[in-house]
Amino acid sequence: MRDETYRKPGAFGRRDFLVAAAAGLVVLALPARAAARPSLDEAVRSFTGGAEAPAGGMRLEIPSLVENGNAVGVTVSVDSAMSADDHVRRIALFNEMNPQADIAVFHLGPRAGRARIATRIRLATAQTVIAVAEMGDGSFRSSETNVIVTLAACIEDLS
Amino acid sequence: MTRALINVPKTAGRGEIIEIKAMISHPMETGHRMGTNGVAIPRDIIHRFSCRYGDEEIFAADLFPAISANPFLAFSTVATTSGTLTFTWTDDAGQTYTESAEITVE
Numbered sequence: 001m002r003d004e005t006y007r008k009p010g011a012f013g014r015r016d017f018l019v020a021a022a023a024g025l026v027v028l029a030l031p032a033r034a035a036a037r038p039s040l041d042e043a044v045r046s047f048t049g050g051a052e053a054p055a056g057g058m059r060l061e062i063p064s065l066v067e068n069g070n071a072v073g074v075t076v077s078v079d080s081a082m083s084a085d086d087h088v089r090r091i092a093l094f095n096e097m098n099p100q101a102d103i104a105v106f107h108l109g110p111r112a113g114r115a116r117i118a119t120r121i122r123l124a125t126a127q128t129v130i131a132v133a134e135m136g137d138g139s140f141r142s143s144e145t146n147v148i149v150t151l152a153a154c155i156e157d158l159s
Numbered sequence: 160m161t162r163a164l165i166n167v168p169k170t171a172g173r174g175e176i177i178e179i180k181a182m183i184s185h186p187m188e189t190g191h192r193m194g195t196n197g198v199a200i201p202r203d204i205i206h207r208f209s210c211r212y213g214d215e216e217i218f219a220a221d222l223f224p225a226i227s228a229n230p231f232l233a234f235s236t237v238a239t240t241s242g243t244l245t246f247t248w249t250d251d252a253g254q255t256y257t258e259s260a261e262i263t264v265e
Contacts, residue, residue, distance in 0.1 A: 070227060070228070071227040071228075072227075093225075095225060098225050099189075099191045099224075100191075100223060100224055100225065102223040102225065103223055103225040103226065104220055104221060104222050104223060104225070104226055105220065105221040106218070106219070106220045106234070107216075107218065107219040107220065107221075108218060108234070109217070111212070111215065111217040111236055111237060111239075112217065112218060112234065112235055112236055112237075113176035113177075113235050113236055113237040114176050114235045116234070116235060117232070117233065117234045118231075118232070118233035118234075119220075119226065119227075119230070119231055119232050119233070120226070120227040120230070120231050121225050121226055121227060122189075122224070122225050122226070122227055123225075
């Protein structure tokens, strides 16, 4: 009984609507994160090239209770003379639960004078954050902290 | 228009370690959020920051979506000679923002 002549050119018919709705459902069914993120340990190992990063010799300072995960102050300091022989080459920050494990990689050198950096990061939920430092001699060290986040990042109103 | 704030001491003694703070206004869109129409908002972050003292790069950072909006960075350097510190931020769209500061070393 369907008479195509009644349809205006370019009109959006019932069938088109059903097709579009089905396509929409398929899109919604796809996992929000198609690619699985690496675990905290895998992320650290990809930075160190598989080498161990024993704890100690540096400090990662984050408030242990954070109210707003959108801007969490972080300070990393490494015990180092920052001379030509003994300095920090890179400092990397990784998280455990965000959609992506990387937070940042900082490139330093003897010219930095002091191995201390600060920034502000996003945390999606309560989790562990780790800082890994690569020293001038190629060795690694690390420091990790557990953070409790009461208001997570990434859920703010989009209006 | 993007605004950047940088904090560098105007003068310093030779060999003194000075602290530098740099912040720029940028949404740092993660690419993990959905808009109101159900379409993912594309990622748009500043992925690289660098600071040059004269001709030498003294500090750089690779940034990821876990860095807060309006990225703030604090670091330090040794005041060696009077000169210019140049700060460069590069975002996903390939845009670069540059700011500079003069320092006098006595």
